[in-house]
Amino acid sequence: MTSLDHPIPRPRVDGERVADLCRQLLEAVGEDPEREGLRGTPQRFARWWTEFLDHDPGRTDTVFEEDLPAGTDRVVIVRGIVAWSLCEHHLMPMRLELTIGYRPCGSVLGLSKFARIVDAHAHRLQLQERIVDGVAADVSKATGSADVGVVADGAHLCMSMRGVRQDQARTLSHSLSGAFADRGALGSQLLAAAGAGQR
Ligand SMILES: Nc1nc2c(ncn2[C@@H]2O[C@H](COP(=O)(O)OP(=O)(O)OP(=O)(O)O)[C@@H](O)[C@H]2O)c(=O)[nH]1
Numbered sequence: 001m002t003s004l005d006h007p008i009p010r011p012r013v014d015g016e017r018v019a020d021l022c023r024q025l026l027e028a029v030g031e032d033p034e035r036e037g038l039r040g041t042p043q044r045f046a047r048w049w050t051e052f053l054d055h056d057p058g059r060t061d062t063v064f065e066e067d068l069p070a071g072t073d074r075v076v077i078v079r080g081i082v083a084w085s086l087c088e089h090h091l092m093p094m095r096l097e098l099t100i101g102y103r104p105c106g107s108v109l110g111l112s113k114f115a116r117i118v119d120a121h122a123h124r125l126q127l128q129e130r131i132v133d134g135v136a137a138d139v140s141k142a143t144g145s146a147d148v149g150v151v152a153d154g155a156h157l158c159m160s161m162r163g164v165r166q167d168q169a170r171t172l173s174h175s176l177s178g179a180f181a182d183r184g185a186l187g188s189q190l191l192a193a194a195g196a197g198q199r
């Protein structure tokens with residue numbers, strides 16, 4: 001069993017510096033960082049950045065050997081995985097609902113590991129498309145399967161509370177490989193499981 005190398009290393013957060021920058025930000029937007037309600041804000045702000053970016057997803061690659069009876073096909077689809085990330089353009093939250101499928105070839109991945117893999121990619125400054133690609137690559141690496149599909153349905157606050165203010169807009173993105181690709185039945189099954197186009 002090998003542990004997964006994540007393409008973007010976990011950043012180290014300098015909490016004191018973040019708190020100091022928060023104090024400066026409050027001043028720059030015309031606030032008094034010493035007023036009662038804001039006195040603890042720089043420390044809280046630093047704490048949440050640290051909690052978010054320094055998040056340890058835990059072990060992501062526990063697999064179990066599982067032989068399939070000859071002539072049977074097995075597909076695993078996990079849906080309803082919710083993750084929050086931050087868009088790297090505006091540093092604003094995006095909420096993603098992910099559906100992940102793969103066709104096991106000899107071993108199965110522990111079910112909780114899908115959400116842990118998602119966490120490893122979400123707790124960074126990100127693009128939805130990069131999260132989906134990264135999750136698909138890690139699932140493929142952990143399972144040894146070339147047949148992997150990942151669908152994400154994302155709501156981006158930078159598109160809803162500011163900018164174009166499209167509160168209902170959702171972004172669907174997917175990464176399909178092997179048997180999930182080429183508009184085949186498995187890809188369609190995955191998109192249907194994700195409820196694509198139903199919201
Ligand atoms: N492809 C992609 N784009 C994203 C994601 N998150 C945010 N964006 C977009 O990044 C783009 C940045 O556009 P810019 O023109 O540089 O910045 P802006 O003037 O703030 O853009 P507006 O949001 O249109 O006001 C916007 O279109 C955002 O909607 C993401 O996960 N994937």
Ligand SMILES: [Zn+2]
Nearest residue numbers: 087089090158
């Ligand atoms: Zn954005």
